[in-house]
Amino acid sequence: MDKKTILTSAGLKKYQEELEDLKVNRRHEIAEKIKEAREQGDLSENAEYDAAKDEQRDIEARIEELEALLKNVEVVDEGDVGTDKISVGCQVKILDIDEDEEMDLSIVGSSEANSLQNRISNESPLGRALLGRSKDEVVDVETPAGVFQYKVLDIKKVS
Template sequence: MAIIEYNTKKGIKKIINKIKQLETIERKKIIKAISEARDKGDLSENSEYDAAKEAQKILELKIFNLKLKLSNTRLIEISKISTSQVSIFTKVKIKNIDNGNYQNYTLVPESESNIKKNKISINSPIAIGLIGKKIGDIISIKLPNNKIINLKLIKIKI
């Protein structure tokens, strides 16, 4: 069963552009490498040819996976997202109850996550714990290292 992913127009365009880049530029490079390796003679002991063919398989798999992802992506209008509860593309302010620290995050699709910009994947433990929660809710989240953190949801915005 395919996993439906929600994304913005910008995110969808990014996937489309990546597919185009792989299908045109990268595919041409690999075809050229295969051709050059083939011109060197006996293919049975031609490591350059084998490497180029392997690169071709990897590239085609990447293209296939991106097209599959695109076919399972649904457009979401950020302006229509409610701030009454946490969902994808909402920005949240949370307080770590254990140490008093505050943190701001934006919940985004996996492909857009960037911890340096405080954009966390919707599939991350923190995001999973926050989805559907409302301002004032207390959430206990088990991290991959088995540590449990206690958070309070302070703010939700777009």
């Protein structure tokens, strides 16, 4: 059985829109590119045709990937997300005790994680350690680089 993909409703919407765009717009665009390249004649030495076919293969692979992801999706109901305990769909402010540095993080499913946007996976060491914790709790996070301590300063629903 395939693993469930946990998504926020915003993440679900983003993936659904991407899939729709790929199926409706990008497929049509690439079909036009292939048609134009074919009209140029000899396909054996036609770089535009080869590039268009490669792009078509990439688009079809991404469509397949998104369909598989969305087939086994579990959407986090924002109505069920509370601010008393950390769960997927929460935004948390934590204090790195060792570095005396505050961080704002959103806890999301692994497919929505993006460290550049401070969106961490519920499956990451920090994400797993924070799940179920309350405000003012100190959390020990075991990583390959050692054990780090964080204090939960605030819990909010992702806006």
